[in-house]
Amino acid sequence: MPNLEQAIRVLVVDDSPSVRQKVIAVLTSDPLITIVGEAADGAEAVAMVRSLKPDVVTMDIEMPVMGGLEAIEKIMHQSPVPILVVAAQTGVRIAFDAVSKGALDVFEKTNVGADGGAALIRKVKILSRISVEAAQKALGLRAIKATASVEPPLEEGAGVKIVAIASSTGGPQAINFILSRLPATFPAPIVISQHVIEGFSQGMADWLDAGTALTVTMATKGVQPEPGTVYLSPSEASMKISRQGVILLVPTEAAQVYHPSCDLLLTSVAEAYRDEALGLILSGMGDDGVLGMQALKAAGGFTLAQDEQSSVVYGMNGLAVSRGLIDKVLPLDEIPAELLRRAAGGELCP
Numbered sequence: 001m002p003n004l005e006q007a008i009r010v011l012v013v014d015d016s017p018s019v020r021q022k023v024i025a026v027l028t029s030d031p032l033i034t035i036v037g038e039a040a041d042g043a044e045a046v047a048m049v050r051s052l053k054p055d056v057v058t059m060d061i062e063m064p065v066m067g068g069l070e071a072i073e074k075i076m077h078q079s080p081v082p083i084l085v086v087a088a089q090t091g092v093r094i095a096f097d098a099v100s101k102g103a104l105d106v107f108e109k110t111n112v113g114a115d116g117g118a119a120l121i122r123k124v125k126i127l128s129r130i131s132v133e134a135a136q137k138a139l140g141l142r143a144i145k146a147t148a149s150v151e152p153p154l155e156e157g158a159g160v161k162i163v164a165i166a167s168s169t170g171g172p173q174a175i176n177f178i179l180s181r182l183p184a185t186f187p188a189p190i191v192i193s194q195h196v197i198e199g200f201s202q203g204m205a206d207w208l209d210a211g212t213a214l215t216v217t218m219a220t221k222g223v224q225p226e227p228g229t230v231y232l233s234p235s236e237a238s239m240k241i242s243r244q245g246v247i248l249l250v251p252t253e254a255a256q257v258y259h260p261s262c263d264l265l266l267t268s269v270a271e272a273y274r275d276e277a278l279g280l281i282l283s284g285m286g287d288d289g290v291l292g293m294q295a296l297k298a299a300g301g302f303t304l305a306q307d308e309q310s311s312v313v314y315g316m317n318g319l320a321v322s323r324g325l326i327d328k329v330l331p332l333d334e335i336p337a338e339l340l341r342r343a344a345g346g347e348l349c350p
Helices: 017-027 042-052 068-078 089-100 118-130 132-139 171-180 203-209 263-275 290-298 315-321 334-344
Strands: 007-014 033-039 058-059 083-087 105-108 162-167 192-194 215-218 228-234 238-243 247-250 277-281 302-306 328-330
Touching: 007 017, 007 042, 017 033, 017 118, 017 263, 033 042, 033 118, 033 171, 042 058, 042 068, 058 118, 068 083, 068 089, 083 118, 083 192, 083 302, 089 171, 089 302, 105 118, 118 263, 132 277, 162 171, 162 238, 162 263, 162 290, 171 203, 171 277, 171 334, 192 238, 192 263, 203 228, 203 334, 263 277, 263 290, 277 290, 277 315, 290 302, 290 315, 302 315, 328 334
Parallel strands: 007 033, 007 058, 058 083, 083 105, 162 192, 162 277, 192 228, 215 228, 277 302, 302 328
Antiparallel strands: 238 247
């Protein structure tokens, strides 16, 4: 993991020479980024990662000889390194399959250029600062520990009426794990603001929906959240909950850094549900969601955070913890049981 002042060494993998050149042109416009190699297929990528030891790999998915999914599995097994999937929107579902195999984030190919250049550079810099060992530990969680203690459910009628989740880098993996353990009868709606590149929200929703008994859908204006359903904010707008308890979508502002906004969702949930809300802040770089957790705690809601050891990036959740805004800090594998307990009922999925 390089020092912030050192060059970031990147391997670019794509079967299209023109796409590789676009990625290289964007990345090398930043003086801290150096391209150490190019690969046209997954087999080349695996060999070059082993020999060149880059700090970050940008990885295509659909390639000859060896596809990106197989290459990611081999790289993460043999020579672990942060991987950014650069995929077309038509392959967005597969891109999130790549996340489940060890890739840390996704980026849309058509955004590789002047308009999306700054976002691509920012993602590469973020990934270069991630400990692969910590990420692998977080991604390796597949089941609830048999020895994990589970507290009894709260008294009947005391359960939270909504769960609001904020997350960024490392968040999709954590959300996927949490939702996979919750039953279809989960007695509260779940609303999520996850930072994701524009155009990829629906693909993420489809990916999450395939791995849980809950229903995962994109947030739609005017809908009242229902128990057993997960509502994912689109990246093109930010979700909030009105005081009447319905979903609203706020257009993204030009100067907005985080897409969608975690602070907006959490703050609105605090105003609408007050002490009947639970806010959960997961892995992620930056500080989005911290002000929202502050609002939830001030309103009497219950605030929960993923711990450092199970986080890919202990950033936004770490900041919320350090500011004293969190009622309970838990490892990822204990969060589903805590959500069930706070929602007053139900059993974990096997």
